[in-house]
Amino acid sequence: MMRILDIFAMALGNLWQRKLRTCLNLLGIVIGCTVLLLTAAAASGVGKAIHVLFDASEFAKEIRVSPDYYSSLPDPPPGTIVVEGEMSDERRERIREVLVNQWKMEQSGVQDWQISLAEIEELKQVPHVVRVVPNGFLDARLNNPQDNTEMEISLAGVDAASRVITERVIAGSMLDENARDQVLVSEVLAYQLGFRSDSELHELVGRELTITYQVGGQKYSRIYENLKFLSQQDGPSLADQAAFAVTFSQLLDDLDKTSLTEEQKEMIRRVTQPDRGNNGAPAQKDEPAIEVQRTFQVCGIVNSDQNHQTISDMFLMWFHGSHGDLLLHHEVAVEMQSQIPERKDDYYNVAVIVDSSRNLKSVTEDLKAKGLDVDSALMILDNLQRGIERSRWYVLSIAAAILLASALGISNTLVISVLQRTPEFGILKAVGARDRDLLLLMLCEGALLGVIGATLAVAVSWLSAKVGQTFLARHLSGQNVADLSGQLLQFQLWAVMAIYGVAVVICVAASLLPAWRAARLDPVVAMRRD
Amino acid sequence: MIQADQLAKTYGYAGHSIPAVSDVTLSVQPGERVAIVGKSGSGKSTLLNLLAGLDRPTSGTLTVGGQRLDQMGRNEMARYRCRHVGLVFQSFQLLPQSSAQKNVELPLILAGMSQRERQQQSRQWLERVGLGNRSEHLPYALSGGEQQRVAIARALVHQPPLLLADEPTGNLDSATARQIEQLIMELCAETAATFFLVTHDEQLAARCSTRRFRMTDGSLAEW
Numbered sequence: 001m002m003r004i005l006d007i008f009a010m011a012l013g014n015l016w017q018r019k020l021r022t023c024l025n026l027l028g029i030v031i032g033c034t035v036l037l038l039t040a041a042a043a044s045g046v047g048k049a050i051h052v053l054f055d056a057s058e059f060a061k062e063i064r065v066s067p068d069y070y071s072s073l074p075d076p077p078p079g080t081i082v083v084e085g086e087m088s089d090e091r092r093e094r095i096r097e098v099l100v101n102q103w104k105m106e107q108s109g110v111q112d113w114q115i116s117l118a119e120i121e122e123l124k125q126v127p128h129v130v131r132v133v134p135n136g137f138l139d140a141r142l143n144n145p146q147d148n149t150e151m152e153i154s155l156a157g158v159d160a161a162s163r164v165i166t167e168r169v170i171a172g173s174m175l176d177e178n179a180r181d182q183v184l185v186s187e188v189l190a191y192q193l194g195f196r197s198d199s200e201l202h203e204l205v206g207r208e209l210t211i212t213y214q215v216g217g218q219k220y221s222r223i224y225e226n227l228k229f230l231s232q233q234d235g236p237s238l239a240d241q242a243a244f245a246v247t248f249s250q251l252l253d254d255l256d257k258t259s260l261t262e263e264q265k266e267m268i269r270r271v272t273q274p275d276r277g278n279n280g281a282p283a284q285k286d287e288p289a290i291e292v293q294r295t296f297q298v299c300g301i302v303n304s305d306q307n308h309q310t311i312s313d314m315f316l317m318w319f320h321g322s323h324g325d326l327l328l329h330h331e332v333a334v335e336m337q338s339q340i341p342e343r344k345d346d347y348y349n350v351a352v353i354v355d356s357s358r359n360l361k362s363v364t365e366d367l368k369a370k371g372l373d374v375d376s377a378l379m380i381l382d383n384l385q386r387g388i389e390r391s392r393w394y395v396l397s398i399a400a401a402i403l404l405a406s407a408l409g410i411s412n413t414l415v416i417s418v419l420q421r422t423p424e425f426g427i428l429k430a431v432g433a434r435d436r437d438l439l440l441l442m443l444c445e446g447a448l449l450g451v452i453g454a455t456l457a458v459a460v461s462w463l464s465a466k467v468g469q470t471f472l473a474r475h476l477s478g479q480n481v482a483d484l485s486g487q488l489l490q491f492q493l494w495a496v497m498a499i500y501g502v503a504v505v506i507c508v509a510a511s512l513l514p515a516w517r518a519a520r521l522d523p524v525v526a527m528r529r530d
Numbered sequence: 531m532i533q534a535d536q537l538a539k540t541y542g543y544a545g546h547s548i549p550a551v552s553d554v555t556l557s558v559q560p561g562e563r564v565a566i567v568g569k570s571g572s573g574k575s576t577l578l579n580l581l582a583g584l585d586r587p588t589s590g591t592l593t594v595g596g597q598r599l600d601q602m603g604r605n606e607m608a609r610y611r612c613r614h615v616g617l618v619f620q621s622f623q624l625l626p627q628s629s630a631q632k633n634v635e636l637p638l639i640l641a642g643m644s645q646r647e648r649q650q651q652s653r654q655w656l657e658r659v660g661l662g663n664r665s666e667h668l669p670y671a672l673s674g675g676e677q678q679r680v681a682i683a684r685a686l687v688h689q690p691p692l693l694l695a696d697e698p699t700g701n702l703d704s705a706t707a708r709q710i711e712q713l714i715m716e717l718c719a720e721t722a723a724t725f726f727l728v729t730h731d732e733q734l735a736a737r738c739s740t741r742r743f744r745m746t747d748g749s750l751a752e753w
Binding site: 001002017431524 | 627
């Protein structure tokens with residue numbers, strides 16, 4: 001019985017002896033397999049490159065978290081919200097959702113919709129979360145060092161590691177991670193302070209700024225804030241607002257005389273008088289305000305970039321909440337805000353920073369499971385990934401068509417080869433070759449074509465990738481973008497193995513018919529065709 | 531060695547039956563040298579193909595070395611050819627892309643012999659047919675006589691008990707033909723193989739055989 005090793009050796013010899021035919025067959029296999037392999041490598045690489053880009057821009061590593069206003073409220077009783085009329089189910093559901101939320105808003109009244117410091121601490125424990133930056137924001141008065149006058153300013157907490165803020169520094173440097181007494185000054189405030197030319201801006205860097213803020217006596221601040229909001233909406237006049245404040249003050253004093261339930265009274269006290277004494281009694285309305293002074297050193301000046309060129313820039317500006325006149329460490333902002341009793345748990349949203357955009361999905365799901373409302377770039381990321389996935393299938397289809405055409409070409413060439421080699425097969429049969437031997441010989445030739453073709457395809461793909469990466473690296477050098485040259489094509493071991501499998505299967509399949517014809521040849525007839 | 535009883539082979543062509551071998555009864559003892567003489571188309575090559583296991587009889591029985599060829603399947607026939615038969619053809623039938631040595635090795639490869647052993651044996655046989663120094667030559671680089679020597683070495687390298695030759699000198703000049711004829715006789719005597727010669731040359735048949743048959747229109751008669 002013929003040994004498998006001899007069959008392989010004979011098959012290899014046959015391929016070598018018919019070099020032109022072998023090369024033509026290999027060409028189709030190499031083209032098809034190269035396209036397949038590069039497609040798989042690109043699909044894997046582009047997916048990773050997107051994460052690299054997103055990670056580099058911090059965009060996709062940040063999740064904006066706020067309380068989930070609607071889902072925390074009870075649903076309306078069945079039958080309360082009915083959307084009538086002839087319309088599609090999708091449209092009916094959309095309208096119903098909005099009406100339900102409106103109903104919840106109307107029914108709920110004022111709710112505690114802030115994130116507390118305790119909840120922020122919980123967020124830090126979520127896996128893959130590296131930092132949690134609360135959107136600390138407070139008002140203060142700044143002593144102008146030029147003329148000793150005071151001016152109203154706003155302070156915002158920022159992440160000292162934020163690349164976006166770092167890129168906005170136009171003089172001096174970004175906040176030092178460890179220097180908590182540093183601040184960044186917006187160029188508008190610097191202008192208002194009298195620092196206008198570039199050299200004057202550099203003069204401001206290193207100077208000390210003293211601010212003053214109140215930590216008590218703001219009992220009615222929330223009411224006034226609401227009134228201010230109403231006045232912006234064509235609400236009551238200033239006289240009406242003042243009258244309302246007096247009336248509301250009286251109402252608070254006489255709250256126990258009303259027919260409101262204890263729960264309702266507690267809710268009003270909580271909303272309007274968050275500054276509670278140790279015994280739970282309301283603080284005195286005439287409690288004097290305590291003014292705190294704090295001195296910071298200016299480390300840099302930031303531009304007030306309002307022209308967001310990309311969606312991600314816009315998101316980042318929003319995420320970083322960096323529109324204060326003075327930007328300081330977010331921990332310091334939190335510390336200062338915590339000194340104001342009614343604002344110590346008053347964070348409408350926080351930025352959660354994850355270690356990689358790859359973990360954005362899992363962290364987002366964890367946060368949603370905590371009943372929080374979550375905004376992130378996940379949807380954009382998912383859309384991109386889906387687009388890549390679709391493109392991959394298109395290109396894979398083209399590669400498959402090329403391979404199919406190659407398979408037909410190989411089959412055709414092998415059929416012709418069998419015809420040409422008929423006398424040879426006749427001789428082999430005459431000296432004792434069995435049907436099985438010739439069948440295996442032809443299939444081995446096909447398999448060897450597949451293995452050689454796949455090996456060449458791997459080599460060609462790898463070389464193409466190297467050349468492409470070199471060009472891309474040269475093109476990207478000097479540009480302020482992440483270097484993707486080593487990322488765009490990622491060859492996976494499974495893909496390389498799969499290419500070998502696909503090539504061998506296709507070539508063996510293409511050899512089946514010619515092999516069967518060779519095996520069934522009548523030796524006498526075959527030898528006569530000399 | 532060979533026992534044929536009422537052996538017949540008929541070919542079908544365009545709805546007609548064409549008898550090639552009719553009612554052949556033959557008995558050959560081991561070591562005998564038999565020659566069949568006949569004109570072209572008389573059926574002598576068909577009979578040789580039947581004996582070689584290359585073709586299957588339409589009727590009758592054929593036993594070679596105790597094996598019923600008429601009852602064998604395709605694989606058994608192939609095994610029979612591989613182990614029991616050596617074939618020498620008029621047109622040599624060498625693999626054109628393989629060296630002389632590879633051609634000689636062929637029956638040993640098909641028999642599953644190890645590379646080292648078969649290379650050794652094939653070299654010995656090439657030496658025996660006088661082509662020890664031409665082992666790496668391709669057939670086109672050899673003369674007709676040399677190609678036939680390679681074919682003879684290939685036919686005998688696996689030491690078959692039956693050597694079948696179909697016009698082995700038909701494509702050779704007379705001097706070379708005599709050399710080949712002598713070589714075959716020497717090797718047959720050496721290996722004690724039963725020799726079955728098919729030729730139209732009565733003188734060759736007379737020189738190479740101990741028994742002679744004449745084939746006419748598919749029928750065999752001893753003379």
